[in-house]
Amino acid sequence: MRFSDAVRFLWSEDTKVSRSMFPIFERYTRGADPIIRLVAIEVSEVTANVFFRSTMSAALQLQQITQTEFRYFGTRHNHIENTHTLHTPASMQIMKEIEVSEEVRQQALELIDVAFEYFTDLVNEFLVYIKTHSYQEPFAKVYESERSLTSV
Known part of the structure; x- marks a missing residue:
């Protein structure tokens, strides 16, 4: 994929929710209490764990069919997600002992x-994308919009 096509895709309507992640989390975490930052990380981690567990089977089947390793959706990323040092028994015990004010709570x-x-909303955006694009031509709409621009 050409760089211009990648940028066009990243800023397309298909990725509107995806692009909103940073501003949402920044609004809640910038200058926030460290507990709030920890909560943001944990919410992201638990969501990622559910997502990767749910998609692992399909990713492995797709890897076998295509003979291509999908590093982000395959076993490699899942292993990394499940071996964070934050989730050691000692870390979990420390987190259990943290006292939190009602305001921070x-x-x-x-x-x-x-x-x-x-x-x-993000997973729903993924679902819409999957239903409206094919594996063979995942960025077909990007190329279609480019063709319409060149004919002007």
Whole structure:
């Protein structure tokens, strides 16, 4: 894929929700209490774990069919996700012992609600993309829009 096509895809309507992730998490974490930052990380991690467990079978089948390793959706990334040092028994015990003020607790709960709503929208964006694009031509709409621009 040409760089211009990749940029066109990244800024297309197909990736609108994906692009909104950074501003959403930045709004909640910039200058926030470290607990809020930890909550943002944990929400992302637990969502990723559910996503990768749900897609692992399909990714492995696709790898076998195409004889191509899908590093992000295959076993390599899943292994990395499941071996973070944050989830060691010692780290988990430390997190259990942290006292949190009611204000920080309410902020964390709001972040959790917003983040899971975002991740639901993100997975729905993925689903729409999968239903409207083929594996053989995953970026066909990018090329179609380019052709229409060159005919002007």
